[in-house]
Structures are given as C-alpha cells and as structure tokens.
Amino acid sequence: MGVLVVGTVTLDTIETPNKRVEDVLGGSGTYAAVAASFFVNPVRLIGVVGADFPQAYTDFLQTRGVDLEGITRVENGKTFRWGGKYADDFNVRDTLFTELNVIEDFHPVLPAAYKDIPYLFLANDPPELQLSIIEQVKKTKLVVSDTMDFWINEERDALQKTIERVDILILNDSEAKLLTGETNLMKAARTILRYGPKRVIIKKGEHGAISITESSYFSAPAYPMTQVTDPTGAGDSFAGGLMGYLASVGDLSEGSIRKAMMYGTVVASFNIEDFSINRQKSVQFQDIKARYNELQDTVRF
C-alpha cells in the first residue's frame, strides 16, 4: 500500500547551543517522507523547490525511495528557507526567519497515478493547500493532517474546513489548547473530535504522545533521550513513521494505530540525534525494531 505525503521541502538554518548549520535539507514533507520510507517503498511526495535546491538532496531523496514525480522544480524561483534557534533545553524554539519563496504560489495538481494512493499525510502546509489535495484524491483509505500554531492564528476558517475532512488530526499540546481554547488536554481532544476527525493524536515532545477517539485512549511513551542534537522534524518524522507503518500493514485497528504511533516515536527519536535527516542515513530497520522493543518494556507493569 502506498503513502502520499504533501508537505514542505526546505533549506534550513538551525542554531543550537552547540552548533549552527546552514541550508540543510529540511521541511515537513522531507522529514515525513524519509520516515515513511523505512516502512514502504516508494513514498510519493508532493512539494516544490527552487533552482537553488542542491542535486545532492534530490539524489538522497531518490535513494530513500521517494518518488520525485510530485516534486515541482521552479527554475526561476528560490527554495523555501527557514531559520530556527533552540534554547538550552531544546524546549523553546525561536524562528529566526521564514522565506516562503516558491511555496507562495504553489498550487499542486496531483499526477493521475497519485490520486488513488490509499494513505494520505498532509504535513504542515497552508490549510487551503491541504484542502485542495483532499479534493483531488479519489480512493484514500486514511487522511491524516498536521498543522501548526501559525495557521490556527492566521487561517482559522480555512483550517477548520480542512480539519472537518480528515480522519486523524495530529498536533502538539500547545496547539491543541490554542485551537480549542481549552486548558485541559483531554477536553481539548474531545472538542477536536467534535470538529470532525475520528481520532486526534496530541504530541507532547519529551513526554510522548496521546491518541484519543470517542471510545479509546492511548498514552504513548517517549523514547528516553540523553542526547538531543536537533529536535527539528521530530513531529513530522513521528507522523511519517506512523503513516508508513499503517500503509505497510494495511490495517486501521486501534492496535495497529498504537503500534504505528510507537514506530513513529522511534523514527523521531533517531531523527533528533543529528541535524537534518543525517541520522536517518545510517539507521537500519533492525535499529528501529530494537528501540520499539525497548519501549514496550518501558511501559510494562
């Protein structure tokens, strides 16, 4: 079963207390697609880059089994650039700059072969763009979307229309509170379920994640990390790993979704061990399986 990821492909500049890197491969679509590629092949990615996008990055995506048919290259444009800076404990991130560039006028038209892909992940993107994709797909079995505080604040109406149409909404705890005005996370989750999604998954960073439906509650532990190098892309890696696993098993039971969340957690745990997608280059499926088994032990009682 295939996965279709729609998200950004960016050149990131990241500052951490220990190091600064410039124009590294990033973006919600990149992280999610690379994460999904541990479980399914090929992964289809819809995104846009400029003429400045390095060939080495394109080559890397191809080696991961990411199908490039969906990546638009704007020859007279520049790639979306983002800069972020982390404080000492990695829990606070300041955006240094955001240059939308080619993404501003991006109105993707799905290749015909992409319309029948059963697993669709809408990574962080403008809500109108997410909605236009939902309106183009034909045979999706599962539509999952992420969002962020920026769209909640700036594009609330459009975002609401997108949320109504997705099966699972993934967002972080502060975003869930912002979206609903609730200070209690359980109440926030239940409010989101009333907006339309059948399930809401709330990411809590180092505290793991929770999944809530009308009739179920799952508390997913985080993988215990002693060394974080760069948390950028953790949430997208989580979602991409989750989608990849679900597509690989072709099943949407509560049990499969819980397992998918844990595989997503593991892929994210590797991702934050290095900048960009660097750590993922050396991760093998057996490494993922080993951490998955460790996590099973961490919650056994």
Add this chain to the structure above:
Amino acid sequence: MGVLVVGTVTLDTIETPNKRVEDVLGGSGTYAAVAASFFVNPVRLIGVVGADFPQAYTDFLQTRGVDLEGITRVENGKTFRWGGKYADDFNVRDTLFTELNVIEDFHPVLPAAYKDIPYLFLANDPPELQLSIIEQVKKTKLVVSDTMDFWINEERDALQKTIERVDILILNDSEAKLLTGETNLMKAARTILRYGPKRVIIKKGEHGAISITESSYFSAPAYPMTQVTDPTGAGDSFAGGLMGYLASVGDLSEGSIRKAMMYGTVVASFNIEDFSINRQKSVQFQDIKARYNELQDTVRF
C-alpha cells in the same frame, strides 16, 4: 508490613479558579498517610499539630487507620498553615503564605515501636528532620524521601546528606533539574543516582512519572483527567500509595515498584478530584483497582 510516614500535618487555604477553601486538612504527611491507608493498616504518621487542630480531623485520620501515637500536639502552639493559589490550567501554583508555627521547633523522637517499621517514607520536610529520622530507625527495608525546591535552594548541604542515605528519591521534574543543574531529565536522573539513591522517581504531573535505576527505565502514564478540582497533595498521594502498596506486598522487585507507582498514580488521580482529602473518603479499593486496570490498557501496544 508497616509503613512509617514522616511529614507535615497542616491547615491549608486553597484558591482555585472556581472556589476557595480555608483551613482544610492538608500536609505532606496527611496526604501520604491517607493514600497508604488504602493498602496497609495501621499507618504510622510522625507529625506535629497545634492546639487549634480540629478534633474532626484527628478523628478522620483515626478512621483511616492512622495511628496517632506519633502525632505530637503542642498545646500552646498553632498548627502549620499554608495558603496556595492555582492559575487557570492548574500547572502554576503561587504560595500565598507559609506559617511554620509548631513545625519550627519540632524534633521528633520516634516511639520505640516505630523504630522497626520496615517501610519509611520521608515526605517533604526540612532535610535535617528527615536525616534525624533516618538515624533513629533500626530495621528499615526501604527508605524513600521526597523534597522540594525550597530545600534545594535553602538547605542544599543538609539535603545532600539526606539524599545519600535514601534508597529512592522522589521529586518532580523541575526539582530534578534544579538539584542537578541538568536540563535533560535523563541526565538529571543519572546524576541523582550518583548522589546515592538506588532509584530516582521523577513526577511529571499530567505527563505521568518516570523511574530510573542504573539498569532500568519505567515510564508511568498519568491517569487521563478531564476535571481537576485541586491538585494539592497529588505528589504525596502518589508516594503514599506507592509505599502502601510496596508494604502490602513486601517485595522490592522492579515489577513491584512499577505496580506501586501505578497504584500511587491512581490514588493521586482520585485525590485531585476534590479539595483536601475529601474525595478519598468515598473511594473504595475496587475503584482503585478499576482505574489501575484502565491504565494498563492505556499503554498496551
């Protein structure tokens, strides 16, 4: 097997966004002893009150099986009073006032029969007082202590001497970081293990708790709460439930400690549903067991 709890017995004034209560029964010793009383009987409690301590509160403790031989009543003194105020999301608490009163000159001498009690819980108290108890006991099988930011800041040397002597240190995440100067929780935990304890349990409020030894890691989920009335005493209820369960099974294996943390989590979840120990008055052991079973399901994958 018996449990000896050493902690404060106070009259609390609590303000929440919804209600204000005055001079209600509180204190680290009270919450911990009441929590332990669900599992063992009697619970021995060492504490001090003044002449103003209501008979109704003494009677209540007695109905819970709390042995009052260890409670000193200072006839010319006033009970420790504490006032706290919670903000909207219950995650921020401001101390309104602290009147130490009778606790300032409290130097407890253990009744002879108390010196052989195998399970000792030192709830939040001045570190010197905690240490003086450790030096009086003879046959303890397990010494567990809690602390708080105030002692870390004000009595660091004395606190360090206490920590060296305990088997398990329980503290919350911000305190673990404050105590060690580490911003990463896993690193903070490992630093604390080097101070002396064989295990550190870090409470994370709505995110659950974690337990770390040299060779084990356990991630305890929180019980999902939609309605919090008053979080005061949650940490002490957690620790008291943990101690009570351990004493009831008389076993200190990793498996038993994990179960004990989950029973503590459940007792704490009931505690925060009402002010003071009010909710505990109607909780039955079968209610505790039901939430325990629910929690087992929330982490199954």
